[in-house]
Amino acid sequence: MLRLQLSPCGFDTIPTVSIEFKIEARDGSARCGRLSTPHGEVETPVFMPVGTQASVKAVPQDILEELGVQILLGNTYHLYLRPGVQQVRRLGGLHGFMSWNGAILTDSGGFQVFSLNELRKVSEEGVTFRSHLDGSSHFFSPENATEAQIGLGADIIMAFDECTEYPAEPQRVRESMELTLRWAARSKKYFEEHKHAVPWGKVSSFQFLVSSAQNTGNRKPETGNYQALFGIVQGGTDPRLRRESAERTIEIGFSGYAIGGLSVGEPRSLTREIVESTIEHLPTDRPRYLMGVGTPEEIVEYANLGVDMMDCVLPTRAARHGLLFTSEGKISIKQARYADDAGPLDTNCACSVCSRYSRAYLRHLYAANEVLAQVLNTIHNLSFYLDTMRRVRHSIELGRKTRSLSEVWSLRER
Amino acid sequence: MLRLQLSPCGFDTIPTVSIEFKIEARDGSARCGRLSTPHGEVETPVFMPVGTQASVKAVPQDILEELGVQILLGNTYHLYLRPGVQQVRRLGGLHGFMSWNGAILTDSGGFQVFSLNELRKVSEEGVTFRSHLDGSSHFFSPENATEAQIGLGADIIMAFDECTEYPAEPQRVRESMELTLRWAARSKKYFEEHKHAVPWGKVSSFQFLVSSAQNTGNRKPETGNYQALFGIVQGGTDPRLRRESAERTIEIGFSGYAIGGLSVGEPRSLTREIVESTIEHLPTDRPRYLMGVGTPEEIVEYANLGVDMMDCVLPTRAARHGLLFTSEGKISIKQARYADDAGPLDTNCACSVCSRYSRAYLRHLYAANEVLAQVLNTIHNLSFYLDTMRRVRHSIELGRKTRSLSEVWSLRER
Numbered sequence: 001m002l003r004l005q006l007s008p009c010g011f012d013t014i015p016t017v018s019i020e021f022k023i024e025a026r027d028g029s030a031r032c033g034r035l036s037t038p039h040g041e042v043e044t045p046v047f048m049p050v051g052t053q054a055s056v057k058a059v060p061q062d063i064l065e066e067l068g069v070q071i072l073l074g075n076t077y078h079l080y081l082r083p084g085v086q087q088v089r090r091l092g093g094l095h096g097f098m099s100w101n102g103a104i105l106t107d108s109g110g111f112q113v114f115s116l117n118e119l120r121k122v123s124e125e126g127v128t129f130r131s132h133l134d135g136s137s138h139f140f141s142p143e144n145a146t147e148a149q150i151g152l153g154a155d156i157i158m159a160f161d162e163c164t165e166y167p168a169e170p171q172r173v174r175e176s177m178e179l180t181l182r183w184a185a186r187s188k189k190y191f192e193e194h195k196h197a198v199p200w201g202k203v204s205s206f207q208f209l210v211s212s213a214q215n216t217g218n219r220k221p222e223t224g225n226y227q228a229l230f231g232i233v234q235g236g237t238d239p240r241l242r243r244e245s246a247e248r249t250i251e252i253g254f255s256g257y258a259i260g261g262l263s264v265g266e267p268r269s270l271t272r273e274i275v276e277s278t279i280e281h282l283p284t285d286r287p288r289y290l291m292g293v294g295t296p297e298e299i300v301e302y303a304n305l306g307v308d309m310m311d312c313v314l315p316t317r318a319a320r321h322g323l324l325f326t327s328e329g330k331i332s333i334k335q336a337r338y339a340d341d342a343g344p345l346d347t348n349c350a351c352s353v354c355s356r357y358s359r360a361y362l363r364h365l366y367a368a369n370e371v372l373a374q375v376l377n378t379i380h381n382l383s384f385y386l387d388t389m390r391r392v393r394h395s396i397e398l399g400r401k402t403r404s405l406s407e408v409w410s411l412r413e414r
Numbered sequence: 415m416l417r418l419q420l421s422p423c424g425f426d427t428i429p430t431v432s433i434e435f436k437i438e439a440r441d442g443s444a445r446c447g448r449l450s451t452p453h454g455e456v457e458t459p460v461f462m463p464v465g466t467q468a469s470v471k472a473v474p475q476d477i478l479e480e481l482g483v484q485i486l487l488g489n490t491y492h493l494y495l496r497p498g499v500q501q502v503r504r505l506g507g508l509h510g511f512m513s514w515n516g517a518i519l520t521d522s523g524g525f526q527v528f529s530l531n532e533l534r535k536v537s538e539e540g541v542t543f544r545s546h547l548d549g550s551s552h553f554f555s556p557e558n559a560t561e562a563q564i565g566l567g568a569d570i571i572m573a574f575d576e577c578t579e580y581p582a583e584p585q586r587v588r589e590s591m592e593l594t595l596r597w598a599a600r601s602k603k604y605f606e607e608h609k610h611a612v613p614w615g616k617v618s619s620f621q622f623l624v625s626s627a628q629n630t631g632n633r634k635p636e637t638g639n640y641q642a643l644f645g646i647v648q649g650g651t652d653p654r655l656r657r658e659s660a661e662r663t664i665e666i667g668f669s670g671y672a673i674g675g676l677s678v679g680e681p682r683s684l685t686r687e688i689v690e691s692t693i694e695h696l697p698t699d700r701p702r703y704l705m706g707v708g709t710p711e712e713i714v715e716y717a718n719l720g721v722d723m724m725d726c727v728l729p730t731r732a733a734r735h736g737l738l739f740t741s742e743g744k745i746s747i748k749q750a751r752y753a754d755d756a757g758p759l760d761t762n763c764a765c766s767v768c769s770r771y772s773r774a775y776l777r778h779l780y781a782a783n784e785v786l787a788q789v790l791n792t793i794h795n796l797s798f799y800l801d802t803m804r805r806v807r808h809s810i811e812l813g814r815k816t817r818s819l820s821e822v823w824s825l826r827e828r
Binding site: 062 | 467473497504754756
């Protein structure tokens, strides 16, 4: 077991372990691990549901717990704009604010500035952008994006990066990668100097009572625990630049390493190629996080390449459009063929939706524009993603080398 | 204990009890009762959440069970238009279709035709109206509205009536009341001749397995049990017409009696006056159902007048607009004053929302237009209504004569 990020700053004398990562099984490139965070353990490889605005859309937190969610993702960009970092901080950080006692990861806001702002202006200092809510002007730098993430208080936070667009000229990709490396160093410096400002422990007594009463098993962070900062590898679709970005990011030194700048329009075969070639250059003893992927097939594939953490809006967003993932393929529940179908969505799925409701009912809810359609569809899709990853972990433990979604779902239970 | 609606039709030789109603405590005009239906018992006075399109908007059925919902309401008008009666029937009736094993009541569609159709045409035979979905033309008569309700298979169904508008000329009110009486007799005749066609027992094996596994405590209806048909008293705001309507409806003979045609624009003092004077003329040993009310204050008041059943879209609809009912009054959660409020919505409420989330978080969810706002707000409002009625029942049992919402919420627990 590795102890990461041992107190380098001397703000106090208490041990300042932020996360621990222990690999428990290997199967080819794939590995099963256990990531210990200030808010509980996370079994890896893990799929992290996205809770953009401090809510995994349409799903109450107790249902996320029932689904076995151990870590979820919040978006700094959105939370910075609404309700604002200071307000979240005053209410105990994201954990207290949304009453979630499991682990949380926040992105740095870099990707949203890239994807939601066509009018952004990038300089050495940072990025000027306009709010998608009211058009107001804002500025993110490595320093204030890190400050925002310390205020939000997630267990794992990300260095501020520039997400390079696809396609891009080689010179542009290099310059962007170099900028991300300089920003990574600035993010780390700011983090080390300010990480003691994490809001844990400032949770109001109401929140604390609630947490204690309702979430037995989840622990309140021990004093002295800080957040963990991950670096992000960029470099577009050039394997040499990816290697260089990986090596120089590792030189700066982070608790974990993310692969960013993929799933931005490039063909999926190229995504896979870049993931595979980048992973070779990442330390085996640190968590590897592939940002913003993917379909159920892809998350199985990437886990097999040795990715430990993934996130994507696909299961939650698709659910709201009536697209449901099952062990036998994707279903568009709005189709008339399901109107009389008394069977469950997925006979192989044990989730609360498949155990109780018929396809006919789910089709009706969607057609009738009922809010419950969003709730139930999202619960099922998340359950399918989480169950898929559970099966991937099981397969790795057994050394079965299951390499595809259908193989994973044919795997016999223990 | 009364046994109502003993087999008058001779379709078979099995006893055909539909509902039983037993009064267990009295306190002035108020009474506590137990209504036994083919799908479980209902403690009265009861507030019935509205599940217009086979869904109590935004709330999964298992949460309704956790809230202690024993009976909910479906709207024949909406379900007839979408997904259609035959489809619901094929899927085991409303219980099978929506996977709800508690009791269900459907209205006759009369009120929706009245409230959603300005272009309706009423004749002796029935009402021609246009679908609010696609403008298509439809016709409801006492016979086919009853047929639809038998197909939907609720435990309690309603005679087809005309809801008289307010204000209306005396002559118009009398004619409308007379029409409702003729329709009541036709509804009953059709029901007695066709009640064996209820879809119970035709539930698909999947639905049956699901029901058995998930809803222990709820029972599958015994063979031979039929639905119960309730009559509706009309007569506008004239106490003499209300009395006549009550007496002549009782003459026709129903398992229970509803007071319809109120909450249609008249002042609330008049509503109360009419309810009070009408109740005098209803049999004490049958359930009394006041349709379409009310605020938390009103449901306490009406229960105290001796009303046994009520329904209203208010708690669910208000929730979706951020209006939340608490033991200390109504809250508009969108207000900026709640942005920093770390306390629970209602310190006296033990619901899953008040136990876990802060006002600040609920305010954020609403402001950020998150679907979870609708889910959590609805859960709280329903919990508040159900808890209010639980406290009213408790007060009646204790003979405390608590006559207002605030008194009910100050009542010490047993």
